[in-house]
Amino acid sequence: NVTAGSQQELIRGDKSDLREDIVNPHVDNMSILLLGVDTRPGESNGRTDAILVATLNQEEQSIILTSIPRDSRVEIVGRGTLDKINHAHAFGGIDMTIDTVEQLLDIPIDYFARINFQAFVDVVDAIDGVEIEVPFNFEEKDMNNDWIQFTEGIQHLNGEEALAYTRMRKHPQGGGDIGRGQRQQQVLEAIIEKGTSFSSIARFDDVLDAIGENLITNLSFGDLVSLHSYAGNLNNIEQLQLGGTDLMLNGIYYYEVDNESILDIRIQLKQHLDINLTDEEQH
Numbered sequence: 001n002v003t004a005g006s007q008q009e010l011i012r013g014d015k016s017d018l019r020e021d022i023v024n025p026h027v028d029n030m031s032i033l034l035l036g037v038d039t040r041p042g043e044s045n046g047r048t049d050a051i052l053v054a055t056l057n058q059e060e061q062s063i064i065l066t067s068i069p070r071d072s073r074v075e076i077v078g079r080g081t082l083d084k085i086n087h088a089h090a091f092g093g094i095d096m097t098i099d100t101v102e103q104l105l106d107i108p109i110d111y112f113a114r115i116n117f118q119a120f121v122d123v124v125d126a127i128d129g130v131e132i133e134v135p136f137n138f139e140e141k142d143m144n145n146d147w148i149q150f151t152e153g154i155q156h157l158n159g160e161e162a163l164a165y166t167r168m169r170k171h172p173q174g175g176g177d178i179g180r181g182q183r184q185q186q187v188l189e190a191i192i193e194k195g196t197s198f199s200s201i202a203r204f205d206d207v208l209d210a211i212g213e214n215l216i217t218n219l220s221f222g223d224l225v226s227l228h229s230y231a232g233n234l235n236n237i238e239q240l241q242l243g244g245t246d247l248m249l250n251g252i253y254y255y256e257v258d259n260e261s262i263l264d265i266r267i268q269l270k271q272h273l274d275i276n277l278t279d280e281e282q283h
């Protein structure tokens with residue numbers, strides 16, 4: 001089994017506790033937790049500032065990208081406390097993050113891919129950049145703290161530019177962290193669509209080699225190859241956001257996720273994964 005990036009097994013093993021059988025990425029509907037961490041070269045662990053769940057439906061050939069705001073106040077599974085969801089990664093790594101996301105959305109998380117800044121830059125550069133519709137003029141810093149200027153309109157972004165675009169949070173028109181989550185979805189969609197344009201598996205192998213330890217995943221190389229061909233027949237990518245409100249508690253900012261929105265997203269994702277709804281969800 002050829003490895004992709006750095007392989008990491010989960011403590012729970014290959015199968016989510018919410019699954020009867022192991023999921024085969026070549027034929028089954030499945031979910032992938034995509035995590036972007038803010039580690040700079042030489043640093044370990046880091047904070048999961050980008051948290052997205054991708055669900056894939058084989059029959060429809062569709063993907064839903066659900067963005068989970070990093071400040072969402074949820075129960076951290078294994079600690080039993082209400083805290084920001086991105087603290088799960090600091091306390092218990094990917095395992096605790098997956099358990100927490102599974103409880104929040106009530107769906108199995110079958111696979112994960114965690115990347116840092118450098119891997120993100122490498123992925124985007126490996127596909128020769130992405131086309132992004134920039135909504136307004138702004139500037140943001142790159143990894144070396146140099147300013148990058150963004151101009152409204154459809155722009156071609158290289159890896160460094162795409163990273164700065166997905167990090168931008170403080171511009172008055174940018175919608176804060178929620179707007180940032182939408183920009184991450186926008187860029188991910190562009191990556192997935194563009195990713196289909198490089199067809200050679202050898203090239204794909206080079207890309208993964210370059211990313212090396214900056215990508216940590218429990219997907220095998222074969223799984224990634226099958227995802228790549230899946231992307232080639234893709235009909236539709238939909239984006240969902242968790243609704244909620246700002247909350248200040250003891251001087252700390254949280255995003256209080258709206259219960260109706262959670263219920264609504266659970267239903268949509270279960271239907272997309274072809275998982276039975278609970279009695280409550282059916283009514």
Ligand code: C30
Binds near residue numbers: 035036117167
């Ligand atoms: C089939 C499919 C769907 C996938 C196949 C699998 C693969 C390989 C997919 C590849 C793509 C993946 C896995 C993507 C993961 C998700 C994404 C979109 C990641 C994006 C980039 C990334 C690696 C991490 C995200 C980093 C983010 C959003 C922010 C970190 C601000 C501080 C205090 C200030 C600071 C200020 C800014 C920009 N910064 O950046 O700078 O730490 O952000 O908000 O914490 O910091 O606030 O005030 O000090 O300057 O304003 P940050 P901050």
